[in-house]
Amino acid sequence: MTADMPARQGASLRLDKTTFSYGQTRLAFDAEFPAGEITAVMGPSGSGKSTLLNLVAGFEIPLSGHVLINGLDFSAASPSERPVSMVFQENNLFAHLDVFRNVGLGISPSLALTAADRMAIADALARTGLTGKEKRLPRELSGGERQRVALARALVRDRPVLLLDEPFASLGPALREDMLDLVAAVQAERKMTTLFVTHQPEDARRVAAHVVFLENGTVAATGRAHDFFSANGPAAFRRYAGAMNGE
Amino acid sequence: MADRDKQVGAAAIPLPHQAAPPAALRDKRVAAGIAALVFVAVLIGGAFLGLVIESAGDFSGALAAFDSYLFRVVRFTLWQALLSTFLSVLPALFVARALSRHPGFFGRSFILQLFAVPLALPAIVAALGVLALYGRAGYFAEMLTKIGGQDWPGIYGLSGILVAHVFFNLPLCVRLFLEALQTVPADQWRLASQLGMSARPAFRFIEWPALRQALPGVAGLVFMLCITSFTIVLILGGGPRATTLEVAIYQALRFDFDPARAVALTLLQILLTFAVVALLSRLGANTTAEASLSVAPRRYLSIGNGEVALNVLLILLALLFVAGPMVATIAAGLQSELARLAGERAVHLATTTSAALAFLSALLATALSLSLTMARRGLATQRGRNGGRSLLEYATDTGAGFVLVVPPIVIGAGWFLLLRHIGSAFAIAPVMVVAVNAIMAMPFALRAVRPAYDAASERHERLCAQLGITGWARLKLIDWPVLRRPLATAFAFAMALSLGDLGVIALFGSDSLQTLPYLLLARMGSYRTADAAGLALFLGLVCFALILLADRLGKERSS
Structure with missing residues (x-):
């Protein structure tokens, strides 16, 4: 039972009146993310950015409301059943498996790989600049290379939704820009509907077409990135960005 | 490349399952933990049943x-x-x-x-x-x-x-x-x-x-x-x-064959240990220290x-x-005449029996502790940050340590009395020895396995969930490489405990089932002290080597 859908147009993604809570904190998201484009998810610490991604990925189940991907309700589906790939800030790789196998797990969770699969893995490694490093273990890679492996795995998984949870936060500025450009290029080819959590306004400006700004566990403002970063962007966001610049 | 892209790019969105079973049941790790708990419960419950029927x-x-x-x-x-x-x-x-x-x-x-x-x-x-x-x-x-x-x-x-x-x-x-x-x-x-x-x-x-x-804590433990x-x-x-009570239970069953007395003694022993443990937990003692x-840091005095x-x-x-x-x-x-001992058939037999029973017992102890560890972790991650721990999670966690409260001799006595009605208690002696020694070693095996598993799970849990790596594939590809060493530590430790044990075997041992400690006891009983000394040296060295191995494996893991 599959609903055929070319990935090239991306999938529509909607959080329909979803609520969630942990401890005393209550969160409520109601938002639509443009299909096939990159949306930056921004907001102060504790505003619920990671929770929003976890709800889409299925690591958290909403108390009420629905997670709709292409109109289908995935609210209760397990993470592996969802048409979603996610790159975390760290621990994206299994430390005891080499680069090739870490990517291969994206195709077959039991590493039963066909010749075609192996070619797809080689392609993805080439696309992310990792050719020749197939046999390396994660500890033999730099921080940037490790995230490239995670990106390569997202490529072979080829799911229409991509979630990036501050994946480059621990990298230096030059390396971070390289990685952002890689993400932008790959996204332009595959047209994945991408949510990108970041603390850095310049990162969002560099790759995102849209911005969703969270505050106190709910969506405080949305809009095109161009408008957001202009002088008459949303007030809440300007306060946040101003405070960041003032630091 | 372009061709491949088209092929791979024909992505499809799977329809979500409309009526998915509860997450707890889908996780095979939880099922494994439940199986382990059932095993322990049957073993202890059967013993109590035997005691109740008898009394x-x-x-x-x-x-x-x-x-x-x-x-x-x-x-x-x-x-x-x-x-x-x-x-x-x-x-x-x-x-x-x-x-x-x-x-x-x-x-x-x-x-x-x-x-x-x-x-x-x-x-x-x-x-x-x-x-x-x-x-x-x-x-x-x-x-x-x-x-x-x-x-x-x-x-x-x-x-x-x-x-x-x-x-x-x-x-x-x-x-x-x-x-x-x-x-x-x-x-x-x-x-x-x-x-x-x-x-x-x-x-x-x-x-x-x-x-x-x-x-x-220390005084309570001792x-x-x-x-x-x-x-x-x-x-x-x-x-x-x-x-002491434990020895009196043994004597009541093995020498006087007085089941009524054995029941009374066993009940007292259980009451006593429970009272002591209750007292200890109030004092904050750690019973598996x-x-x-x-x-040591440098001192300035x-x-x-x-x-x-x-x-x-x-x-x-x-x-x-x-x-x-x-x-x-x-x-x-x-x-002692080590050369003669080494050539004796009885010694060979006892060594083989001991090795086989201890091996199986260690295997079982390791499997039980791994199952409980996985289930506990699985339940904890499902629970997330919300909600309290379920009874099941508690059982796979703290509950497992409580088997130490039930003395092995009590479990042995209960089954001994129960099986007496069915047939010869000695017939299933090997099963009893393996099973009881396994659950007695389990809390110690848990200490070796759990930290390693939890640390690995901390890193891998979301990744496995996302990539759909579950069940056997997960055990083989993800968990086994990380757990090999801690499992070996647990195994060696459990095997040493089981090899040296003279609890259940004292009750169930017979001419047809002799382990090294049992043979040692028999030689002492027939005043062949030199033989006993020779066997003790052999047994002590083997156990010591196993513990040393367990320690070495454990240290390399943590470094």
């Missing part, structure tokens, strides 16, 4: 068993445990302090390692070592005869039990107290030396508060170990005047000559006391 069938008999003999046994059980605790804990306080005052002297780490050996030694080997030294025909007998002016009667009875218990527990206490002393921050020592504190105020203001905090001690009392206890000693001499004397005495029975075991073992 229901002969209620007046069980009631009549509560006689003055029984209360004498209870009194002795408590009394010897109390004395053993006192004699282990009190000297250990001062030995630990002496060791902590001199963090750098030659041979210190050797002493600490030596003090870890009794933990690895089977109780029957230690008991023989004590006898080889202080027994009627022991190495010290002649000297003690001269001093006493009359024939040295040997060390059977209360004194023998106490010496053996102190041999086991004094080094354990020293290590635990030393650990407590090492938690004192270095800054406090700097401050003390700046203030010019001498030994007495330093003890009062710095060392004693740290020791006092550890004291209830008391618990002594109250459930079986082998030592069986071998060194003498007759009705020096019998383990000392890990790092390099100047220590007077008088104190140095006193400390050296203390450490030396403790060293002699602990090393004595070990040296005696080796010496007596070497004096």
Whole structure:
């Protein structure tokens, strides 16, 4: 039972009146993310950015409301059943498996790989600049290379939704820009509907077409990135960005 | 490339399952944990069933068993445990302090390692070592005869039990107290030396508060170990005047065949251990304590000559006391006819039986602990940050440690009584030995497996969920490479415990099923002391090697 859908147009993604809570904190998201484009998810610490991604990925189940991907309700589906790939800030790789196998797990969770699969893995490694490093273990890679492996795995998984949870936060500025450009290029080819959590306004400006700004566990403002970063962007966001610049 | 893109790019969105079963049931890890719990429950429940059926069938008999003999046994059980605790804990306080005052002297780490050996030694080997030294025909007998002016009667009875218990527990206490002393921050020592504190105020203001905090836990642990001690009392206890509940249960079943009395004794033993554990948990005792000693920090105190001499004397005495029975075991073992023993068919058989039973038991213990660990982790991650722990999660966590409260002899006795109605209890003896030894080793195996699994899961859980790596593929690709070493540690440790055990086998052993400890006991019973010494040396060395291996594997993992 599959609903055929070319990935090239991306999938529509909607959080329909979803609520969630942990401890005393209550969160409520109601938002639509443009299909096939990159949306930056921004907001102060504790505003619920990671929770929003976890709800889409299925690591958290909403108390009420629905997670709709292409109109289908995935609210209760397990993470592996969802048409979603996610790159975390760290621990994206299994430390005891080499680069090739870490990517291969994206195709077959039991590493039963066909010749075609192996070619797809080689392609993805080439696309992310990792050719020749197939046999390396994660500890033999730099921080940037490790995230490239995670990106390569997202490529072979080829799911229409991509979630990036501050994946480059621990990298230096030059390396971070390289990685952002890689993400932008790959996204332009595959047209994945991408949510990108970041603390850095310049990162969002560099790759995102849209911005969703969270505050106190709910969506405080949305809009095109161009408008957001202009002088008459949303007030809440300007306060946040101003405070960041003032630091 | 472009062609491939088209092919791979024809992505499809799977339809979500509309009626997915609850997450807890989909996780095979939880199912494995439930299976492990069921196994433990059946084993313990069956034993209780046996006891209940027996006492229901002969209620007046069980009631009549509560006689003055029984209360004498209870009194002795408590009394010897109390004395053993006192004699282990009190000297250990001062030995630990002496060791902590001199963090750098030659041979210190050797002493600490030596003090870890009794933990690895089977109780029957230690008991023989004590006898080889202080027994009627022991190495010290002649000297003690001269001093006493009359024939040295040997060390059977209360004194023998106490010496053996102190041999086991004094080094354990020293290590635990030393650990407590090492938690004192270095800054406090700097401050003390700046203030010019001498030994007495330093003890009062710095060392004693740290020791006092550890004291209830350590004393409670030792008391618990002594109250459930079986082998030592069986071998060194003498007759009705020096019998504990565990040994009395064994005698009621094996010698008098008095099931009613066995039931009464067993109920008392369970009540007693539960009462002690309840008391201990109030005191905050950790009933499966383990000392890990790092390099001692530098100290800044100047220590007077008088104190140095006193400390050296203390450490030396403790060293002699602990090393004595070990040296005696080796010496007596070497004096026995090892070559003849090595050629004996009975020894071959017992060795094979022991190896096979211990292997299976270790395998089972490792599998049980892995199942419980996985289930606990699985339940904890599903629960997330919300909600309290379910009863199931509690059972896979703290609950597993409670099997230690039920003495193996009680489980053995219950099944012995239950199976008596069906057929020969001896027929399923191997199953009983394997199963009971496995669950007794399980809490210790858990300590090796759980931290490694939880740490790996912390890193891998979301990744596995996202990529759909579950079940067998997950075990093979993700968990096994990380867990190989900790599992080997757990296995070696469980195997050593099982090899040296003389609990269930004492009840179920027979001519057709003999393990090494059982054969050892039989040789002692027929006064073939030299044979027993030779076997003890062999058994002790094997267990020691296994523990050393477990320790080595564990250390490499953490480094």
